[in-house]
Amino acid sequence: MTAILWALVSALGYGVSDFVGGIASRRVAALRVVLVSYPTALIILTVLAFCxxxxxxxxxxxxxxxxxxxxxLGIWWFYAALAAGPISIVSPLTAILVSGVPVIAGLALGDRPSALAVAGIGAALIAVVLVSRGVTDEDANPHRFTAKVAWLTVGSGVAFGLSLVLIAPAPADSGLWPLVFVRLAATGLVVVAAAFSGDLGTPxxxxxxxxxxxxxxxxxxxxxxxAALRGAMLSLAGVLISLYPAATVGLAIVVLKxxxxxxxxxxxxxxxxxxxxxxxG
Known part of the structure; x- marks a missing residue:
């Protein structure tokens, strides 16, 4: 039960973070937002890891x-999708992919989903079709679900899903150090990407x-x-963490109308x- 609560806390944190990051990315290039948020997280995590x-x-x-x-890669493409497309569509579609990758990885590692879980996977595929229904470039909404936004969304979901799979094998006795190197590697990659794209700069x-x-x-x-991944199966924790769009979409509807x-x-x-x-399941 503790692991489930941790997963839901993580989902809430990611959901609110994605909404705030999406708003910021509509003001400046997505990479410039991450150039601030990732080093900030790296510094805080390093201090906490020592403690x-x-x-x-x-x-x-x-x-x-x-x-x-x-x-x-996931956050870069995700913020770019949020900046160009509707938050209430991009976020749930990303979540389906984020949840699906750990499930597939879990199956490969020996997890056996129940009938309910299999039904959930089928429902997710139908949801992709429904959410994408009727969205065209001629939509009056300036933030449209175009082909470019669709590719960014898919790439982001797969990358995020893989990041969950790859952090799961980190030793349980390593404390918070794996997260420090998550942000260290991510920060380095983002800086290089920003340098090549000309997005280095202060917002x-x-x-x-x-x-x-x-x-x-x-x-x-x-x-x-x-904490959730260390206390529950990868397939279970991964999909619970993927509930983050509930917060993102709710804020998009209430705040952005x-x-x-x-x-x-x-x-x-x-x-x-x-x-x-x-x-x-």
Missing amino acids: AGGELSGSAMLWGSLSGIGSA DRRTLQLALLVGVLDVIANIAML ERVSRWQAVGMVLALAAVAMIAL
């Missing part, structure tokens, strides 16, 4: 670094504040994620239900 103790092993460094590469004061908040939320979500079609609304509800079914 918490744990063995700094080669295995912790390896798995943390590999997970960090997936995390960096304005308001955006900087949002990016710093993202970094703090990122720390909370990652610590809770690691985003509107979706009837079929898209049904698809989003089905997407969240699918994640829950997989988790309960």
Whole structure:
């Protein structure tokens, strides 16, 4: 039960973080937001890792670094999708992929899902079709679900899912050190990407504040994620963490007044239900 609660805390942290990060990415390039949030999270996690103790092993460094590469690619593409597309559609579709990758990995490692979990996977596939229904480039919404946004969403979901799979084997006695190397590797990759794309630069004061908040939320979500993965099966923890769109979509509807079609609304509800079914199964 404790692991389940940690997973839900992680989902809430990621959901709020994604919303704030998406708003910030509509003001400046997505990479500039991450250039602030990732180093912020790295500094906080390093301090906490020293305080918490744990063995700094080669295995912790390896798995943390590999997970960090997936995390960096995932957040870069995700923020780019949020900046160009509707948050209430991008976030749930990403979540389906994030939940699906750990399930597939769990199956490969010997997990056997129940009939309810299999039904949840089927529901998730239907949700993808429904949420994408009727979204065209001619939509009056300036933030449209275009082909580019779709590819960014898919890439982000797969990368995030792989980052969960790759951090799971980190030794349990390593404390928070795997998370330090997650953010260290991710920060390095983001800096290189920003340098090549010409996005190195400091955002304005308001955006900087949002990016710093993202970094703090990122720390909370990652610590809770690691605790959940250490206390539950990969397939179970992964899909519970993937419930984060509940917070992201709720904030998008309440704060941004985003509107979706009837079929898209049904698809989003089905997407969240699918994640829950997989988790309960």
